[in-house]
Amino acid sequence: MSEDNELSRREFVVRSGAVVGAGMLMSSPLGVLAADGKEATTKSRGYAAFDTSGKLAPWTFERRTPGDNDILIETKYASICHSDIHQMKGHWGVQKYPQVPGHEIVGIVTAVGKNVTRFKVGDRAGVGCMVNSTLPRNKLATLENVEQYSPATIFTYGYPEKDSPTGISQGGYSTNLVVRDHFAVHIPDNISFEEAAPLLCAGITTYSPLMQAKITKGMKVGVAGIGGLGHMAIKIAVSKGAEVYAFTTSPSKVKDILAFGAKEAIVVDDPSKMAPYQGKLDYLISTIPYQYDVATYVSVVKPYGTFTQVGMPVGFQLSLNALNLAASRVNFNASLIGGMKETQEVVDYCADNKVLPQIQIIKAEQINEAWENVVNKKARYRYVIDAATL
Secondary structure, three states: OOHHHHHHHHHHHHHOOOOHHHHHHOOOOOOEEEOOOOOOOOOEEEEOOOOOOOOOEEEEEEEOOOOOOEEEEEEEEEOOOOOHHHHHOOOOOOOOOOOOOOEEEEEEEEOOOOOOOOOOOEEEEEEEEEEEEEHHHHHHHHHHHHHHOOOOOOOOOOOOOOOOOEOOOOOOOOOOEEEEEHHHHOOOOOHHHHHHHHHHHHHHHHHHHHHHHHOOOOOOEEEEOOOOOHHHHHHHHOOOOOEEEEOOOOOHHHHHHHHHOOOEEEOOOOOOHHHHOOOOOOEEEEEEOOOHHHHHHHHOOOEEEEEEOOOOOHHHHOOOOOHHHHHHHHHHEEEEEOOOHHHHHHHHHHHHOOOOOOEEOHHHHHHHHHHHHHHOOOOEEEEEEEHHHH
């Protein structure tokens, strides 16, 4: 190749805003640029929903071309969140299909954009519920820990994304992911990929409100709903020295709950089981993703204590009894995941302190069965998909 042709090629790479280095692009197994130097979309394979049935099937699709502020990640593991099921079944509104779910994703960086300094090829990286933003780089940098509340944020799957060949963002049950570097975190070497994956949603969604509530040693903390999120809430609160009371509708989980470090496991097969705990707790976090008697759970919190809802039921609606809430005089709030600084914080904290999720590794062909188990409360406690089987 002549020197003039080589210079033209370099100029094209810069202008196209794909990733740095023509040699790296050409050698990337994920093929961001075609061999003739023309811009190409990013090929991907995954499991997608095609309708509201909740049944997923293999799908080959294309992602947007990585830009100057993006990184390309080869997925190693992606875990299953109940939110995946709610959204694919249309419980949270009308969806566009095909749609690939998954927002607990870990893998290896295989390409970086020219503006990216936080990551390099070969880094271990993780992605949670956010992947992009319509804000320019300088504006996005000012949203410390409130990215999830910005109307400019593009969530990991099902959100309109201008440059996406499918018109929407596509999630992590797939072989790769294109993400703005701002929305990726580093996965430290002292935690396995498969154990790190659930921290990107289950971990941060419980860690953030617990830290906002300033959970400290000796506080009495309740956790309602002991699934993927709830079991992490127990472990995080216990690691902070809290006295944890776990409320579950599954008697089969009692032994596990106590092993996680909870002081008590209360099986709520009747509302009367809550009565002995009325006004006892300083704080309660509810991860319950269904309609339930909120006021009964609120009643176990002390007056002027705090109740936080993080579980998202069908239609995002909860039924509240105003009189019962008033009688409890509890500060009621809700919380949405956490910001990117907090997300890196929880990954590092859990890795350093061995606050790890209880997981089950599955193959892609087992996804539909795993979804049924999540719905039927049989998961123990986070299914993690081996992306090599996609």
